[in-house]
Amino acid sequence: MRRECRRDPATNVVVAAALFFVACAALLVEEACGGEEPVTELSNGFTATHSADAPGRFEPFLYATNGVFALGFFRVGASSLDLAVVHLPSSFPLWRATPLRLADWSRPATLSFDGRLVLATGPGAGTVLWSTLNPIGDSVKLLNSSELVIRLFDERGTPWRSFHSPSDTLVLDQNFTLSTPPLISENRRFALRLGKTYMALHMEFYGGRTRPMYWQHTALMAQPENGTEPPVYGRLDGRGFFGLYLQGGSGNESVDRIAFDTFPRNLTGAFRRMTLDDDGNLRAYYWTDGSKDWTSDYQAISEQCELPTSCGAYGLCVPGQAACQCLVNSTTVGTTSPPCAAVETTDLCGAGQKFDVVRRSRVSLAYKERVPFETYETVAECEESCAEDCTCWGALYNGASGYCYLIGFPVETVVYEADDRKVGYFKVRKARQSAARARTMSSGATAATVVLSLVLAVAGAYVGYWLWERRRRRRAGGVGMEQELTPRPYRDLKSMDSSNNSFKS
Template identity: 45%
Template sequence: MEAVTAPGKRIIMMCMAVAALLVSLGVRAGEAAPTAGAPAQELGRGFSAVHDTSYPQFQPVLSDPTGVFALGFLRVNSSLLDIAVLHLPSAFPLWRAIPDRPAPWSAAASLSFNGSLVLTDGATNQVLWSTPAAAAGDRAVLLNTSNLQIQSSSSPGAAWQSFDYPSDTIVQDQNLTSSAALYTVDRRFAMRLGSHYFGLYIEPPPSTSRGVAPAMYLKHTALEAKAQIEIGPNGAPIYARVEVDGFLGMYQKEGPPADVMSFDTFNHGIKAFRRMTLEPDGNLRAYYWDGSGSRWALDYTAITDSCELPTTCGAYSVCVPPSGRCACLANATDGSGSCAAAETGSSGLCGTTGGEVGGLYWTVRKQGVEPVNKELLGFEHAPSAEDCEARCARNCSCWGAVYSNGTGYCYLMDYPAQLMVAADERRVGYFKVRSLEEEKASTGGRAAAGVKAALLAVGVALVVAAAAFGAYRVWDRRRRTEAETMRQMGTDGDGLSPGPYKNLGSFSSVELSSSFNSFRR
């Protein structure tokens, strides 16, 4: 009997352990259970996974059927926590949630699914990130394309998918539409689609975006196929897609692409997993996974001239081609080695009169410079450099102007001076600069002016009060003298006779004169 009981106990304990594992991984009855320690291949309602800080970089939670991609907790910048879809052979994040309020890697966070995916800070019970509640479903799966989907048994399509919300990367067969954009992780740069083109932009900092426009520094236009793209209110939005044959196609409808931007391996017969990434330096690059070499092979680089990259020299600086050497517009730095600090004000570049106002900004004039992206800027014809400068000075949204004495073109910039390159001396630049020091000085000046105005108001009030008090004392003394005079003449205490007003006529003119003169003493 003892020999039979012991195995029975072991079987019961094993069943209980398997049941607990199924519950912890969110596997419903009838579904295949993952092997111990492996991520699930489907998350059902009620699933929850707790962040385990013993994982050094990535804690997988959900896997695709091939085991090449995984969703899980990702450690970023050595100390922060994010949710990401990783390409496991390279540990490269193809998609990231990027919460608005990131938690530290040490946080007791959890990822749960109850129709929506929700990342929660366990210590504060605060939701750090979630998919929309309106896009709820019955299960979450990761496809072998790296697309994370929330699916519903009542609908054939995806209720929500990560392919519609890219971070800094799109992979092959993923559509980038005009309703989405690629952003670098720090959101300094963006890739967006226009009516028949895509562009790369310098994004203004969120805290200083008023009065600052995104600066386009690259534009790829479907020139040869523009006639095939219907532009206007009746035209459908375009979309871009990385194709397995090695190109980025631009489409307005399914079928042959309206534009082909070829990669280095275009039509070379290389069939491999491909991605295109907007990288931290602002460049757009495409890669394919070289399985034999276990690396991402570079296949396309949008910008090959270093002076055309916004990160080469930064704001308020000049890049000298072809060396890429940098110099400051104003021959001064902010102390950190960077040229004059970027804008911090958000109230625009005009005062109440609509013109240049001291304290709001200071100006820099420089010969021999021009915007490297001048073809992407609007320009006007101007008779002289002085006229071009005056147009910018009067314009509340203008941050700089460059005049070409050769063509008479006046280029106006609606963003702080960036992407400036050395040119011949016929180019003359005029730039407005709002540095942190200027903003503080401007704020301090306004505060000092306010204090002076308050002190002046207090002084005026004291003088007026003193004058009023003196007048009151004179009036009160005269009132008492009049009352005493009236009492002596037999009137009542308010200075008026109890009889009719006509009785006042009984006083002689001398008496009346004497009586009223008493008020003037």
């Protein structure tokens, strides 16, 4: 017996309308992706090659299904190339591969997937700049949370996640643990690290070998004296705070919360991120539908002078004033990082490292509580302790307490304090200045040598020609020097005329 199913006419209308709207949405997505259906999954054998003449900063090739995030080649600075997950409405990179050596945007570079992601440059196999190393998977997907993952067949596991390897940004529900790599600012000068019971900001010197701390937040309810207590981890919450939780706990009860500006407003539905910016400040931002830019919601350091490099190397920041000064010559240079001195990249312990000394009164460090100190009765003793130590770049002495704060890293911004008892002793490397002077002298000497050589060459050529002409004339008629110098009448010149002579009778 055959049964025939008849649809209600109203149902047919609803189905047709639904199909129409789905088709329209598909057309819109295709138009946004250059007329092609967006790729939402990469399989083994996938290869993408960046276009050196691409007009934009970002070349996407993998999309999240919500259309908000994409993975692609990302241009960094004027010429460097990286791999990034980008928030499309704002063009902000939420995650970057950040290889130790960035590719050149003008040269061939490829991303391939054959069980692992590999970013390489050059012809053929080329030079590997970055890869996901050991984890092997069957496909790559970009989730609607902005997390990039490598999955096994039939989603039996996820051997690699980008949330476990952040660059400079954390997003919603991304765990930041003791084993997670630190957040590193895009300029690679600052880092956010997690301790057992705290989170802290560090300056990065000598490739991370020296890491002075300049900001710290300790979990209020953590117990650092309890050696058996598990460490804390952090997570950005959509309700407007950064929570610290005990590792291995339920994850619902925080031991501390860093509340953002929107926390009392109960703003939900916004996409949030926390980024370590290039000025060394840790900030939180949010994005809502219809936004034209990210809205700042939190900053770890609120005062400009408390930022470690707000006035640059050997700079002096005056609180409450929109100006910086140079420690070396007291020049006022404005609110931006002044060219008081170049950023140091090597220490003072090499052979022949000489330095000048600069002394200033009424100076201090905004983060001096995090700098090691000794106690001396006089400022001379404080200076001597630093002068004899090649790892010391400066010392700050408080005459009231006798504390001598030793700066074991290249001198950055210090802060003005109206107290004559607070004095500073700073080392300024001589080698760089001497080298510049030597280069100037060398350039001048080279130029003088070239000019002198040209003069001698011309003179030599003239003398040589004169001797040759003299010899020729002697052979022709035995004319001596005295006769050559004796004036001749005008008629003699006429007698020497020829068809090629310009003199005419």
